[in-house]
Amino acid sequence: MSNNLTDLRIALLKQSYAAGETTPQQVVTEILSKAAEYADYNLFITLFDNSQVAPYLQGLQSTEINSLPLWGIPFVIKDNIDLAGIPTTAGCAEYAYTPEESASVVQELIDAGAIPIGKSNLDQFATGLVGTRSPYGVCHNAFDFEKISGGSSSGSAVALALNLCSFSLGTDTAGSGRVPAAFNNLIGLKPSKGLLSTKGVVPAVRSQDVVSIFALNSQDAYSVFEVAASFDTKDEFSRKEVDLTPPPWPTKPVIGIPDKASLIFSDDAMAETNFHDTCSQLQSLGFELKEVPFSAWLETAKLLYGGAWVAERYAAIEDFIEQHEAIMDPTVAGIIASARNLSAADAYKGSYALQKAIRETEMLWQAAGVDCMMTPTTPTIYSLTEVAENPVGLNSILGTYTNFMNLLDYAAVAMPTGFRADELPTGVTFFSPAGSDRQLLKLCDELHPQFVEFSGSKQTPVPQSNPEMFANPAVIPLAVVG
């Protein structure tokens, strides 16, 4: 790799440890030193010092490298997810509390040997897709300091893109785990709802929140998912992967894409070109693409903010906002406070509209005969200046292809598809019904190296695909006789 940085891909890093080429202490020291150089990116709300990382490094000393799947693997935690003993701010100092226990998902990762190195900046209360709505400063894009990084999991994505960790945790309610992946040349896995515990996560829209995984490639995302996806009796929204039974895929899935009238790029010709090039390349790789009438999905996306779900954001911080609205990020406060005017009847009417959308999209999906769908991850990308001038309107456009995902109970993976003419990264998102996380990661593992050579902004190579990695021995397809 260039820049004399350690290659932090999970399998390679474990090999380096096993070969005695480096140690977790050396890796962490290098990361913390490099992170200081990126202070003006506003990546972290709490970047740990050596003494804060020490207990996790010490915890590894009595264990074998190969006994733990994430032994010595450094990771970053979005600061709306608890790590014991470190304040959780959710991007709001006045809201902060210091948890005694780590979030269940964080504890799973630590138990598997992973080393937390910091709590990352975010759009306040995970409300935004831009990365600019934080009193801890705008989080800058890893490729262009004047462009948005995407949010709300901005710091987690950019820290990974800048090679400051091997993977990072975000949360993803409306697109917060996918938009920053697209803008920073990363894989963004938005797992099926309920597979990763949300215990110890500050709720945004509690019924729709998931913990998400940023990774350099699909193999790393899969390794983290294998550890992080764990049924949690303490999280009433937790679901068992085995209970989710999405349709199986053929070896080469049929890929649905939005019909032409539903393809929105907000006059961004570079984004449009990239998407059409991606489609052409998939066809040249032998994939069948089918146009699906997509307006029902776009309409569903509008429910997340146009319906009453924003009242879940209000319910999550009701006591706090009633005391501290004036000191909150004004855009975030405005959005959440608007829910005061929503009635219970509005909430139920929204749920009916969603139920109708679920049925309609199911029928369209079946009629189309596709295995998964692919959209641009976002219509376009904006500069910091553009978003400052129209913070709500442009944010809303960014959610065009992401806001419907949890409402309709899909798993999704955002995957880079190369660089636009202006050298900014861009990408697509593949999605399919809940439980298909592994299938989607396997597909992206196959496709990712066909589109880009490097992950993030620091020249980490994208590995060749490794399909054998993606079998799940615990799940054997159900046999249905009828």
Added chain:
Amino acid sequence: MSNNLTDLRIALLKQSYAAGETTPQQVVTEILSKAAEYADYNLFITLFDNSQVAPYLQGLQSTEINSLPLWGIPFVIKDNIDLAGIPTTAGCAEYAYTPEESASVVQELIDAGAIPIGKSNLDQFATGLVGTRSPYGVCHNAFDFEKISGGSSSGSAVALALNLCSFSLGTDTAGSGRVPAAFNNLIGLKPSKGLLSTKGVVPAVRSQDVVSIFALNSQDAYSVFEVAASFDTKDEFSRKEVDLTPPPWPTKPVIGIPDKASLIFSDDAMAETNFHDTCSQLQSLGFELKEVPFSAWLETAKLLYGGAWVAERYAAIEDFIEQHEAIMDPTVAGIIASARNLSAADAYKGSYALQKAIRETEMLWQAAGVDCMMTPTTPTIYSLTEVAENPVGLNSILGTYTNFMNLLDYAAVAMPTGFRADELPTGVTFFSPAGSDRQLLKLCDELHPQFVEFSGSKQTPVPQSNPEMFANPAVIPLAVVG
């Protein structure tokens, strides 16, 4: 049978038709004549005359008796379910509309040969468990004119108990298909949510509404269920039975009952005695009963009215109530209008409480190791006078064991267990996870004749059990290998 009435049990009536002993015309004529004698029971909002029934009788003439499962079988429709060309009132004349199409479930039954003979009285907008909340008059109990019939599907239940039909349709959101069954010595099947279409049904709590079946015995309930349970693409809440995969039962299911502290009889010693006698009899029949700590279920029951779900009732008739609150049944209007003060945040908080309850009850169920549960259907029964004095409070007590059922996604069957010392009927309800409708009916078919000799109030015999009837050839258990 006594009273020279025709035995209206489905299989027997079809046999009589096949043997030429009677005709649908004769049966309908007898029913309409008898119904007139019961005018003071306030059973019907619209009782059909011969000309209104004629088209349905004519429809049978070109069909073979054995070609249609419900050929010539008379039934009654709760008047919140559409029948084409007949006003649907929902118990409120000012609300009435005349639908052009029948509800999907009604059409399925008519297509199977069943003959509608009237639209029955109900607690207005299906809001009540008493049968007294109707401007069309109090619906009286089939056994004691001074006692409540139970509601909200009061007319449907009492018409069946008085031998005016072979089966009837109710709706059941909070217990409306089970409470009147218990009070009138009938089987009340509350199907799993979504198996019977609710298209063409006036919503009460739309996310929790089901169409229910009153029958003289489990075999008849099963015959109706087989026709009525049909996936409906026009009802976005419709679910396919094959998609519901409740745990299979052993031949003799282990039956959970509430722990002693959770058994509520409101000081009704007769009800308490009957329930304990029922438990003893089940044990003497070789069933294992296990006490289950039941307070989580009782707390969940309180959510239906104590949470925000009442706002669904408001949303269902919002425009109407804003114009006509003063002319509505005052108790019903008071309940529904209270939802004006509920916020969207309240609705979501309620959904979180429910999600927690779902998880808690699942874990308690698994820990108990039971296949189904059994409770009294109601704690007690009241006189019309008692309910008039305390219409909301006593109604609430009646929902103790029924209000949680749809929220927690169970199938349930209310089954008579004999007569109290005051000669009033009483009963229990068996329930288990969605999709177990057939298993529950089979169990009740086995048990029902062990407890009572007759159905309803007109001495219709309870048949001997017929376990072979209850297999579902379309559903073969899923094979899971893991």
